[in-house]
Amino acid sequence: MYKATVNVTLRKSILDPKGKAAHHALEDLGLTDINSVRIGKLIELDIDADDKDKAHEVAETACEKLLANEVMEDFEITISEN
Amino acid sequence: MYKATVNVTLRKSILDPKGKAAHHALEDLGLTDINSVRIGKLIELDIDADDKDKAHEVAETACEKLLANEVMEDFEITISEN
Numbered sequence: 486m487y488k489a490t491v492n493v494t495l496r497k498s499i500l501d502p503k504g505k506a507a508h509h510a511l512e513d514l515g516l517t518d519i520n521s522v523r524i525g526k527l528i529e530l531d532i533d534a535d536d537k538d539k540a541h542e543v544a545e546t547a548c549e550k551l552l553a554n555e556v557m558e559d560f561e562i563t564i565s566e567n
Numbered sequence: 568m569y570k571a572t573v574n575v576t577l578r579k580s581i582l583d584p585k586g587k588a589a590h591h592a593l594e595d596l597g598l599t600d601i602n603s604v605r606i607g608k609l610i611e612l613d614i615d616a617d618d619k620d621k622a623h624e625v626a627e628t629a630c631e632k633l634l635a636n637e638v639m640e641d642f643e644i645t646i647s648e649n
Contacts, residue, residue, distance in 0.1 A: 486602070492609050507610075507633065514632050518625050520568070520613040527574050527609040528589075531602040543600055550596050551589065 486567040487532045487540035493553045493560045494525035528552055531567060540564050568649040569614045569622035575635045575642045576607035610634055613649060622646050 495501050501523050508522040530547065534540035544562045553560040577583050583605050590604040612629065616622035626644045635642040 494609065494611070504610075510633055511629055516625060516629055516632075518615045519629065520615060521611075523611045525609040525611070527576065527607040528586075529576070529603075529605045529607070533600045533602060543598060547593055547598055547601065550598075551592055 487534055487537060488565050488567040489530040489532055489540060489544035490563045490565070491528040491530065491544060491548060491552060491560055492525065492563075493528065493548070493558050495523060495558055499557050525558075526552075537564050537566075569616055569619060570647050570649040571612040571614055571622060571626035572645045572647070573610040573612065573626060573630060573634060573642055574607060574645075575610065575630070575640050577605060577640055581639045607640075608634075619646050619648075 503524045504522040507524060508519065511519050511522065530544055532540045532543050534543060541562060541564050544564065548560045549555065585606045586604040589606060590601065593601050593604065612626055614622045614625050616625060623644060623646050626646065630642045630644070631637065
């Protein structure tokens with residue numbers, strides 16, 4: 486069993502309204518030293534696979550088919566043993 | 568300028584409906600080797616601070632006051648130079 490940790494982040498050129506809203510709220514709370522906030526997804530998958538490469542392949546397929554929108558988002562997969 | 572990467576994850580004991588929905592959708596797409604999916608947040612902050620410790624403190628305050636709901640979520644902060 487492997488654990489895949491997937492970081493899905495909005496591409497730099499794409500406006501991040503959730504991040505902007507959080508940024509303004511933090512400023513209102515007095516945290517004025519924060520210059521930017523960007524919010525992405527952190528997805529954890531438990532995968533049954535024979536080896537690390539196979540687990541990476543399954544995670545990549547999951548990202549391409551469902552978890553990430555490659556038009557707007559980048560993803561990064563890290564596999565560890567569980 | 569420092570960059571704080573914050574991983575916000577739902578506590579193990581809390582049901583994750585978004586993760587469950589993604590899990591079912593992945594099964595329907597034929598990815599049956601995935602046993603569980605949990606979806607959290609990945610938040611990136613750019614922080615103006617004199618040193619790493621100060622940046623960590625700002626990020627921690629931001630999490631406690633706004634970014635994480637500590638009743639249901641855990642957070643983990645990593646600081647790097649920008």
